[in-house]
Amino acid sequence: MKIVIAIVRVLLGLPFLVFGANAIHPFLPMPPMAGDSGTLAAIMMRHGWFLFIGTLYVIAGILLIVGRYVPIALVLLGPILVVILLFHVTLSPNELGFPIVLTLFEVFLIYAYWPAFRGIFVARLA
Amino acid sequence: MKVVAMGVRIVLGLVFFVFGLNIFLHFFTTPVPAGDAAALIGLMFSHGWFKVIGTLEVLGGLLLLSGRLVPLGLTILGPILLVIVLFHSTLAPAGLAAALFWTLMELYLIYAYKASFESVLNPNAKPFQGRPSKQDAEKEDESAHQESA
Numbered sequence: 001m002k003i004v005i006a007i008v009r010v011l012l013g014l015p016f017l018v019f020g021a022n023a024i025h026p027f028l029p030m031p032p033m034a035g036d037s038g039t040l041a042a043i044m045m046r047h048g049w050f051l052f053i054g055t056l057y058v059i060a061g062i063l064l065i066v067g068r069y070v071p072i073a074l075v076l077l078g079p080i081l082v083v084i085l086l087f088h089v090t091l092s093p094n095e096l097g098f099p100i101v102l103t104l105f106e107v108f109l110i111y112a113y114w115p116a117f118r119g120i121f122v123a124r125l126a
Numbered sequence: 127m128k129v130v131a132m133g134v135r136i137v138l139g140l141v142f143f144v145f146g147l148n149i150f151l152h153f154f155t156t157p158v159p160a161g162d163a164a165a166l167i168g169l170m171f172s173h174g175w176f177k178v179i180g181t182l183e184v185l186g187g188l189l190l191l192s193g194r195l196v197p198l199g200l201t202i203l204g205p206i207l208l209v210i211v212l213f214h215s216t217l218a219p220a221g222l223a224a225a226l227f228w229t230l231m232e233l234y235l236i237y238a239y240k241a242s243f244e245s246v247l248n249p250n251a252k253p254f255q256g257r258p259s260k261q262d263a264e265k266e267d268e269s270a271h272q273e274s275a
Contacts, residue, residue: 043166068250078205079204086178119243120198125196
């Protein structure tokens with residue numbers, strides 16, 4: 001189980017490190033996006049949102065690969081994955097497979113690191 | 127201090143509850159932005175993103191108002207506030223002051239509830255070993271005993 005958790009950790013960290021670096025300094029050939037998804041991406045690009053998101057990707061990716069501050073990395077990637085899913089569900093449903101796999105990794109890691117998150121789910125605090 | 131935290135919790139909860147509900151019920155009109163801000167809002171609106179965001183805002187607001195699961199409410203509202211600040215600082219600077227004010231309230235509440243977030247911030251957090259629920263339950267029993275003793 002320990003090895004599985006470490007592998008999933010690196011498998012989730014690596015794509016975010018690579019795609020984050022690519023968002024900051026493009027080096028991967030990205031397919032042009034058509035329609036509304038292209039418009040949305042262009043607006044985000046023009047106003048520096050991808051630099052910001054890319055930085056968060058890189059930070060979370062490194063933390064996951066290194067294995068320190070893993071819960072912080074998962075907290076950073078949680079809302080990012082929600083928006084990635086939202087983006088693909090509503091705007092480019094053909095490329096939904098990869099985001100779903102990454103989300104499953106994220107959910108599995110939240111489960112694996114559950115002791116770190118239990119404090120957030122205490123209903124009534126003294 | 128307890129009263130301040132409660133006041134901030136209710137104000138921030140009310141803001142998100144009302145603005146979240148307004149996305150569905152339209153009981154007041156919000157100023158229409160121009161340029162890229164309008165284009166972005168328009169895209170998000172036409173593809174139903176505001177329904178998702180509105181639901182999360184109402185949920186986070188209700189948790190803060192009710193005083194139950196407040197750390198979960200703060201966890202839901204945190205990234206939403208981050209994007210609100212990002213939106214206003216890059217696209218619609220008119221609303222930036224208000225956005226920063228709500229963010230300060232969120233940060234204050236995270237500080238007020240910092241005991242709940244400590245384990246998330248642990249640099250050496252380890253995944254559970256073997257059968258988690260049993261081990262953790264035992265650990266919890268131990269600490270409960272210590273507290274009662």
